[in-house]
Amino acid sequence: MKKLRLSIAQKLITALGVLMLLSYSLVVSVYLTKLYDTSLQKGELLAQKQSIQYIDEITQSINRSLSSLTMVRDGLLQMRTDSVQNRPYAVHLLEAVVRNNPDLIGAYTIWEPNSFDNEDASHQLTSSYDDVTGRFIPYVVRTNDGLITIPSVDYSELNEKGDYYQVAKQSKKFTLLDPYPYDLNGTEIIVTSFILPIMDENGQFLGIVGGDISLQTVQDKIRNIRPLNGHASIITSNDYYLANGAYPNLVMKPYQMWKNGGSISDYKKHFATIQYTSDRYIKGEMLRMFIPIPIQDFTWYFEMAIPKNNMLTEYYSSLWNSIIIAAITLILMSLLALLLLKKIVLENIKKVIQVTSAVAIGNERQKLDIRTNDEFETMANHFNRMVDFRKEAEHLIQHQATHDLVTGFPNRYGYTRYIETKISSDKHVALLYVDLDRFKIINETLDYTMGDLLLKQVGNRIVEVTGEFGQVYRFGGDEFVVLLDEISNLGQAAAIAAQILSVIAEPIKMRGRVFYLTASIGMSVQQEWTPESGDRLVKESDIALYVAKKQRNTYKLYSPLMNNVPTKELILENSMFEALESNQFMLHYQPKLEIGTSRIHGVEALLRWKHPEFGMVSPLEFIPIAEKTGFIILLGEWVLRTACRQVKQWELMGLDSILVSVNMSMMQFQQKNIVESIQSIITEEDVRPEQIELELTESIFMENPEHTLRILHELQELGLQLSLDDFGTGYSSLSYLQSIPIHYLKLDKSFIRGIVTDIRKQMIFKSIIVIAHNLNMMVVTEGVETAEELQIIKEHNCDLMQGYLFSPPVTPERFVELFQLVKASGE
Secondary structure (H helix, E strand, O other), rough: OOOOOOOHHHHHHHHHHHHHHHHHHHHHHHHHHHHHHHHHHHHHHHHHHHHHHHHHHHHHHHHHHHHHHHHHHHHHHHHHHHOOOHHHHHHHHHHHHHHHHHOOOEEEEEEEOOOOOOOOOHHOOOOOOOOOOOOOOOOEEOOEEEEEEEEEOOOOOEEEEHHHHHHHHHOOOOOOOOOOOEEOEEEEEEEEEEEEEEEEOOOEEEEEEEEEHHHHHHHHHHOOHHHHHHHHEEEOOOOOOEOOOOHHHOOOOOOOOOOOOOOHHHHHOOOOOOOEEEOOOOOOOOOEEEEEEEEOOOOEEEEEEEEHHHHOOHHHHHHHHHHHHHHHEEEEEHHHHHHHHHHHHHHHHHHHHHHHHHHHHOOOOOOOOOOOOOOHHHHHHHHHHHHHHHHHHHHHHHHHHHOOOOOOOOHHHHHHHHHOOOOOOEEEEEEEEEEEOOOOHHHHOOOOOOOOHHHHHHHHHHHHHHHHHHEEEEEEOOOEEEEEEEEHHHHHHHHHHHHHHHHHEEEEEEOOOEEOOOEEEEEEEEEEEEEOHHHHHHHHHHHHHHHHOOOOEEEEEEEEEEEHHHHHHHHHHHHHHHHOOOOEEEEEEEEEEEOOOOOEEEEEEEEEEEEEEOEEEEEEHHHHHHHHHOOOOHHHHHHHHEEEEEEHHHHOOOOOOOEEEEEHHHHOOOOOHHHHHHHHHHHHOOHHHEEEEEEEEHHHHHHOOHHHHHHHHHHHHHEEEEEEEEOOOOOOOHHHHHHOOOOEEEEHHOOOOOOOOOOOHHHHHHHHHHHHHHOOOEEEEEEEOOOOHHHHHHOOOEEEEEEEOOOOOOOOOHHHHHHHHHHHOOO
């Protein structure tokens, strides 16, 4: 089948017409739906309001009437009990009931023969309300001329005419009669009666007290209830119409259900709900409300019926108006489309010329925006895709050139591009050069994928801290640069640097493992931004970083005095291999003293470097360089081997049972063949494993704790002694003591600084010793320098001490002398 192809004019007219109709129909349908629901709700509320209002009125009237009749009955009984029966006064009570209850047409009492005052014979036809029997049967009735009192009639009849007396006599209960005709002095009126039986204290029936309501009165009131031209009805307990505001002829006839409406009993069960039903007399649906009117043991029902169409008058009016407006609008839009056709076509052609000309001169931001579903749109889509492909390719190339692929941060080239475009300013500018400590170990021991994930996490943490104060760059490897160009003072930059160190030090959970990282930061600050500031900031912060790396987990602010530091560091780095070959490295030994016996328990081997140019170089200077370059592996093996040889030499000199402890760095411990390497050295030097103690720091638990625990158990199985050095200054403190196999716990010297006068420190110190002893560990306290400190740790049952109070680190020869002196003094 050939596809129908419409001209531009046809498409335009059709599209505008359909769009207008759909839009208008949607809006109108929503509005009409709400209006429909609102109209019904208004009708329902009106029906409920008027129904409840009338029910309240009729209920109050009935209750008032019943209350008055009850008072009359009680008064008559009291008169009988007191033997003060007064027929005129009783009539007066009935007159008061009718006078005070306008809805009552009459009130009456009928007594059994001689039950009222036992004087029926003397009252035969003596008053207007006595008959030939003399029974007390007055009926006070309301007429146009006022209240009259006449004798009740038909009460003795056993047919319907006498029901008002006979039914109550038989049931001896309150009776509510359905409407019935009553002969009032020759005039028939339709009434319904409330009847109260009069009973003595023995339950003997004495008579009745009753009141009549004229149906005409009820019908007149019901006729006036016509909300939205609807009508109301009252249905008796026996399902007869007591009143009907629309169809008076139905009064006293059975209730008529609508077609398919079921039974009146089913209808009564759902009286609490609003129903929409059909009707016998009008077309369309009818709203119905069926509400009970309880009257003691009887129930009347009030029904409100409103034609549904009467409730929707406003809705139908709005519907027709909407249809007319839609038709007029469609005609006007069609005419307008014809008039604008030429202009629209020319406008599209004009767009093509403008956009193609702009793209030709390099303005690729322009878009050919034509949405006509015809040839113009097809051409525009092809053209836009071609421009987009070209633009995306250029943006991708530019982004990859200026951004890091791992973190998505701008790279070094991106930093260069930024500083080239930055405008000179007199605001403070700071640059933080962030380098992760020992990150190379993670990449080498794990894999680079895990390393990249860690870098992204670290980078995101730095971004969160930096916030709106600057921009984060990744210069490569484990180096990040933070440019702060919105700071007001140096203190603000220092605070951000400290916060960056803090968030990086927080544990990182990834793939079921926990990583602990630290960083070093070099910082440079410029008072104003000039074209040279960008390069100067990087250079100066790099120098400051070099200084910070010696301490790690800190930040340093650049100062001109730092310019000479890298020179010495570079010399030390380049001369390490030569120093190892030419025996510039040496070991000194610091004794550990048993506090209880004053015997030398062992020594700690401490590395020293006697440099030909710088003299004695502190381990704090060359150990970080060795770890950074990886030289620490060779240096650590040399230290262990030299210590083993020294142990063997002392043993040959007669110094038995000297325990020598050797420090191990985290980088050494992360080697895959660390156990085999240590075992090989001990075997080659012919040393018993129990003579060697390996001192480990808490940092070994930073990476891969499962691997660390496995290695520690393997070393323990070899017979080596294990010690946890610098306890309490690292990352985990007491949390892992119960699970690691160590023999000695070395407390850092910070534990006893000020311990002599600080009771809290003494309590902490004592608690740690108790915990260690309970875990079968011996405790060594480092840095003991005064007799008072020694006394304190002795009182708290510390096992060993190490410090200048006894001896600083000494040469092997000097240690032999100390050992012999201690041994001689002990003997």
